[in-house]
Amino acid sequence: MTQQRxxxxxxxxxxxxxxxxxxxxxxxKQILPSIAMGTVYRNLGLMSDAGEILRIEMAGQPDHFDxxxxxxxxxxxxxxxxxxxxxIPDLTEHLQQILGSPVESYDLTLRILCDDCRAKTMx
Amino acid sequence: MTQQRxxxxxxxxxxxxxxxxxxxxxxxKQILPSIAMGTVYRNLGLMSDAGEILRIEMAGQPDHFDxxxxxxxxxxxxxxxxxxxxxIPDLTEHLQQILGSPVESYDLTLRILCDDCRAKTMx
DNA sequence: GTAGTTGCAAACTTTTTGCTACCCA
DNA sequence: TGGGTAGCAAAAAGTTTGCAACTAC
Numbered sequence: 001m002t003q004q005r006x007x008x009x010x011x012x013x014x015x016x017x018x019x020x021x022x023x024x025x026x027x028x029k030q031i032l033p034s035i036a037m038g039t040v041y042r043n044l045g046l047m048s049d050a051g052e053i054l055r056i057e058m059a060g061q062p063d064h065f066d067x068x069x070x071x072x073x074x075x076x077x078x079x080x081x082x083x084x085x086x087x088i089p090d091l092t093e094h095l096q097q098i099l100g101s102p103v104e105s106y107d108l109t110l111r112i113l114c115d116d117c118r119a120k121t122m123x
Numbered sequence: 124m125t126q127q128r129x130x131x132x133x134x135x136x137x138x139x140x141x142x143x144x145x146x147x148x149x150x151x152k153q154i155l156p157s158i159a160m161g162t163v164y165r166n167l168g169l170m171s172d173a174g175e176i177l178r179i180e181m182a183g184q185p186d187h188f189d190x191x192x193x194x195x196x197x198x199x200x201x202x203x204x205x206x207x208x209x210x211i212p213d214l215t216e217h218l219q220q221i222l223g224s225p226v227e228s229y230d231l232t233l234r235i236l237c238d239d240c241r242a243k244t245m246x
Numbered sequence: 247g248t249a250g251t252t253g254c255a256a257a258c259t260t261t262t263t264g265c266t267a268c269c270c271a
Numbered sequence: 272t273g274g275g276t277a278g279c280a281a282a283a284a285g286t287t288t289g290c291a292a293c294t295a296c
Contacts, residue, residue: 002269002276021261036278041261043276059180059230062260078227088221095233098211104201104234107182110218111227125251125295144286159253164286166251185285 007031008043012053018064018074018083056083058109077114079121086110130154131166135176141187141197141206179206181232200237202244209233 011027012019019027025040044065048055054066056074064074064083073086088108095103113121134150135142142150148163167188171178177189179197187197187206196209211231218226236244 004277034278038262038279039277042263045262057182059182086222088218095211099209099233099235101235104236106234107230107232109230110222111229112222112224113227127252157253161254161287162252165288168287 004028004032004035004039005043005047007035008040009047009052012065012067015067018056018066018085020062020064022062024065057107058083073108073110075110075112075114077117078111079113079117082114082116084114086112126155127151127158127162128166128170130158131163132170132175135188135190138190141179141189141208143185143187145185147188180230181206196231196233198233198235198237200240201234202236202240205237205239207237209235 007028008024011024011031015027017023021037021040021044024044025035025037028035028040044053044055044063047053048065051069054069054071056064056066058064058074058076061076061081061083066074066085068085071090073088075084075086076082077084086108088110091108092103092106095106130151131147134147134154138150140146144160144163144167147167148158148160151158151163167176167178167186170176171188174192177192177194179187179189181187181197181199184199184204184206189197189208191208194213196211198207198209199205200207209231211233214231215226215229218229
């Protein structure tokens with residue numbers, strides 16, 4: 001466990017948000033200015049593979065990283081790109097019933113305005 | 124409507140599959156060897172924007188293009204990457220009921236072995 | 247004739263990787 | 272002290288774009 005890995009992990013742990021590699025890099029850089037983007041990506045990959053963090057892949061978005069590792073769904077704000085957790089239960093059973101065949105897994109992303117953007121729209 | 128656009132459109136129209144830009148390029152090249160990748164991408168973009176074809180974006184996959192433009196869900200074969208239509212109805216109502224709030228739209232991709240890969244696995 | 251389009255190449259974004267030097271158990 | 276990193280830079284993959292020449296109508 002190097003200084004760099006610890007910092008990257010802490011940035012994710014301490015954030016309320018689901019950050020991209022770039023956002024994590026920028027925050028980590030504030031703490032350790034010499035840190036390199038490659039190091040961030042390498043550690044994000046290693047930590048995802050080890051199950052210490054969750055990599056969120058979405059169509060058309062850069063990957064985001066989540067400190068909550070148990071599988072769950074996400075929302076994407078169509079206005080600002082913010083990613084957040086979706087309070088939706090697992091739908092595997094439901095989908096398998098509709099299909100009548102087994103589903104290995106599935107990706108579900110809801111497009112919902114985030115609170116900030118909804119507030120701004122209301123104005 | 125140029126020769127190139129017609130060829131690209133026909134390749135998509137005549138295919139049973141959901142092809143990537145590269146696959147479309149390769150087929151179009153058989154008909155018009157001088158065609159350029161940029162031309163394929165440009166036309167795929169224009170035709171998607173015009174609603175003549177559907178661009179399918181999936182996490183971790185190159186975009187695929189579908190001649191069926193009405194919104195529907197897709198399956199991704201986790202083994203070979205083949206994309207196919209999913210016989211799943213629209214779930215917007217269902218999701219909104221669970222959430223208790225409106226959903227602008229959502230992405231759903233099922234990971235299901237395609238027929239070819241299932242057959243090979245059975246062997 | 248001219249607006250739109252091509253082919254080409256370069257740029258772009260996100261992510262991975264090869265390499266040498268370095269750090270830590 | 273040696274195996275695992277770091278930093279850096281280059282590469283990879285998919286896609287977009289600027290530009291001069293060309294085509295369709």
